Amino acid sequence: MPEHLIPTQALIGAWVAVGLTLFIFSFLYKDNPLFKLGEHLYVGISVGYSVVVVWFTVFIRLVWQEIAKGNYEPLIPVVIGLLIWTRFVPKIAWLSRLAFAFVVGFGSGVAIPRTISSYILKQIEDTVNPLVTMTAGGISLNLDLANPQSGINTIVLLIGVVSVLFYFFFSVEHSGAGYVAARTGVYFLMIGFGAAFGYTVMSRMSLLIGRFGDLKTFSTADYNYATLILLVLTIVSLAVWEKTRRRGL
Amino acid sequence: MKEFARWMVSIDRRIIFLLIALATLLPLLHPFGLPIKVSPEVRGVYDYIESLPEGSVFLLSLDFDPSSKPELEPQAIALLRHAFRKQLRVIGMTHWLPGTGLADSIFSKVATEMKRESGKDYVFLGWSPGTGSLVISMGQDLYKAFPSDYAKKPTLGMPVLEGVRNLRDVTYLISLAAGNPGIEMWYVFGKDKYRFEMGGGSTGVMAPGLYPFLRSGQINGLIGGLQGAAEYETLIGQKGTAVAGMDAQSADHFVIIALVLLCNVFYFVLRGDKGRLA
Numbered sequence: 001m002p003e004h005l006i007p008t009q010a011l012i013g014a015w016v017a018v019g020l021t022l023f024i025f026s027f028l029y030k031d032n033p034l035f036k037l038g039e040h041l042y043v044g045i046s047v048g049y050s051v052v053v054v055w056f057t058v059f060i061r062l063v064w065q066e067i068a069k070g071n072y073e074p075l076i077p078v079v080i081g082l083l084i085w086t087r088f089v090p091k092i093a094w095l096s097r098l099a100f101a102f103v104v105g106f107g108s109g110v111a112i113p114r115t116i117s118s119y120i121l122k123q124i125e126d127t128v129n130p131l132v133t134m135t136a137g138g139i140s141l142n143l144d145l146a147n148p149q150s151g152i153n154t155i156v157l158l159i160g161v162v163s164v165l166f167y168f169f170f171s172v173e174h175s176g177a178g179y180v181a182a183r184t185g186v187y188f189l190m191i192g193f194g195a196a197f198g199y200t201v202m203s204r205m206s207l208l209i210g211r212f213g214d215l216k217t218f219s220t221a222d223y224n225y226a227t228l229i230l231l232v233l234t235i236v237s238l239a240v241w242e243k244t245r246r247r248g249l
Numbered sequence: 250m251k252e253f254a255r256w257m258v259s260i261d262r263r264i265i266f267l268l269i270a271l272a273t274l275l276p277l278l279h280p281f282g283l284p285i286k287v288s289p290e291v292r293g294v295y296d297y298i299e300s301l302p303e304g305s306v307f308l309l310s311l312d313f314d315p316s317s318k319p320e321l322e323p324q325a326i327a328l329l330r331h332a333f334r335k336q337l338r339v340i341g342m343t344h345w346l347p348g349t350g351l352a353d354s355i356f357s358k359v360a361t362e363m364k365r366e367s368g369k370d371y372v373f374l375g376w377s378p379g380t381g382s383l384v385i386s387m388g389q390d391l392y393k394a395f396p397s398d399y400a401k402k403p404t405l406g407m408p409v410l411e412g413v414r415n416l417r418d419v420t421y422l423i424s425l426a427a428g429n430p431g432i433e434m435w436y437v438f439g440k441d442k443y444r445f446e447m448g449g450g451s452t453g454v455m456a457p458g459l460y461p462f463l464r465s466g467q468i469n470g471l472i473g474g475l476q477g478a479a480e481y482e483t484l485i486g487q488k489g490t491a492v493a494g495m496d497a498q499s500a501d502h503f504v505i506i507a508l509v510l511l512c513n514v515f516y517f518v519l520r521g522d523k524g525r526l527a
Contacts, residue, residue, distance in 0.1 A: 028263065049347060050346050050347060053349055054378075057375065057376060057378070058378055062378075065396075106382075110381060110382065110438075114437045114438055114441060114442070115437060117437075118433075118437045122467055123461060125465070126461070126466075148464050196457045199453040199454060199456050199473070199474065200453065201502075202453040202474055202498065202502070203320060203453030203454040203474055203475075205269075205498055205501040205502070206319050206452075206453060206475035206498065207316075207317075208269070208273055209273055209494040209497045209498060209501075210318060210319020210494070211319070212270075212273050212274055212277055213277060213319070213490055213493065216274075216277055216278070
């Protein structure tokens, strides 16, 4: 096979990818049967793929092969898992509570200490950084805004944390000094939401760039002009559908 | 002016879609090569990998599915190229079941390109259920958590895993995450308990929420979105799809900023016309 020739399976994959991308993008015009086809294929394939991977990874590899080797330990979680199915048999439905009790008990026991340590203690530790540092030359206050650990950023962080917490403190009326603190908290929140929204826009644009990048790649002669041919076919199909629909109305 | 503003605010939204499409497509066809500035967050990850001695164990967890491929695949490729170039022993895995095939193809593609061998230079373990429990299990015994790799080869005795018993033997871990399970889960159940160094890569949507972890030193670097991937590609000197997409990203942002400003202008022009808009 010449080096530049794309393998048949990659070629088919490219055509399917281009077709489905264009079908999904067709929603930007309006809801239509091509979009519905792409949407249903996405849902069906995702679920089908997950079922197959779970079957082979969990049941075959972690349960069946282990039992075949003479290791019966995996039968314990299998039995606990099967107990959940007793929900469908009213007479013995109470057995499912054992499984749920195990899941909740184990989950809480594992998660609570780790979560407190990681999300609360570590974060509090970072919020109360020292304002000034003792160096060989004496006490110094770092005013470098670019350095996250500097004294000036410690002050900004402290004001931000306290004012936002105060904004969510509803037992006291937000008036006078309380109003200033709560209002400051609102500004910090707005900056936070703005940053999050900016990143979200960037992220969504990245996804669009990714799809367009693929469409560009698959538009070459190597892929038999998949993008161009399927784009024309999609537009013609939409035009025919629209015409038929209007005639039907 | 008011008539024009009224016409503009009731413009067909499909014209805006078309503008965004053009702003994306034109720079992809004709790149104009804007400079890429490397942020300290991305440099943190790069510098740490750069400082690792040859043969160190590097665990790369690709915690995403194909819907986040445009942002996280370039990050994964750049990190793998860097790790293979530094002769690190790479362990790959995913906590996201629908992303297993994609993660495997990324490993295979980069390994082929860098002439690395599965089982000897790297291993892709695939997916296993449990998320947090799986991390704890890996922390106790890697071979019980993953008796075989994605290609169904037994993990015990693999040259790449020589001397690796559990997560305590991992030198550096990076989770490239599109949500949960991802960076936070790895930190909570992994790093906090088994004391390995950790960095992260994420989609742009997630990045702001991870900055508290970065600031507190819970992770030592963060690659955020396509921009972060482009910065990493610049650092390793091997430009890929992320750098190629940066011009389009800038053009998109320019169009969006212009539209936001215009909308605000029209809002102020029509402020007294409430209820009379089309």
